[in-house]
Amino acid sequence: MKQLLFSIHDVSPRHFDRLREIDAFLQKTDLGNNYAMLVVPNFWGEWPLEKHPEFGQWLREKADAGVEMILHGFYHKDTSQHEGRMAQFKATKMTAGEGEFLGLSHEDALGRIRDGRKLLEDILSRPVSGFIAPAWLYGEGAHAALKDEGFTFAEDHMNVWAPNDGHMLVERSPVISYASRSWSRTASSLLWSRLATVVLSQMKIVRQALHPHDFDKDVLTREIDRALRSLLSTRTAIRYQDLLAKST
16 A cells, blocks of 8 residues: 655744644645644744644644644754755755754754653643654754654655664655745746656655645645645555554
8 A cells, every 4th residue: 555644844833824724725635634743842933832822722633633743843943053065065055044953963952852842742742752853954963862862753855764773664755845935946846746746656655745835835835736636546644653553
């Protein structure tokens, strides 16, 4: 059985109205609540979850309905000084200043992960066992911190793995994602999405991810709808936790 992992990134009170719009859109598809929300505890240091009880209540309701809740960094803002050309390239070209965990030391990464996990678990009144770094970017410190904290899964652009032992849950599976910051990025997103639904069709597991700002442009919204319905015509939606059950 071919499967789909679908996720919404940057879940924060900052995007509450748009997130409700996206959720309503998903409820009209066969996906329903079989998707993941990647929650940012304090988006850009300006939107702490604990200061927005209505949003917290909505998250609890969605979790009770079956939506998977995943920790997505802490601030979603990169304030590190990056050394080396590769790190600088990733920090400036692969994201717009949001690769929070790319340059953090082990100590700093561990502190943010622990604080974010506790805050999110307190809001949800349930454990949180998955972590996905903002922009899918990790440094050595982040990898070590995830192992220390015992998270059962994490993912980057290409893979999903178990941090405790490095076991790969999904390998060499590029995410179908979108970008709306410029028309050039939007155009490349449209091209990739259309190609990916064909090129990745033989893969057992495909991942599709969207961000709140993807719904700023009608052309992206229409393509997300097309791609999702195409994928669901031949696949069953699963959650990240389902990968763990299959790997044991």
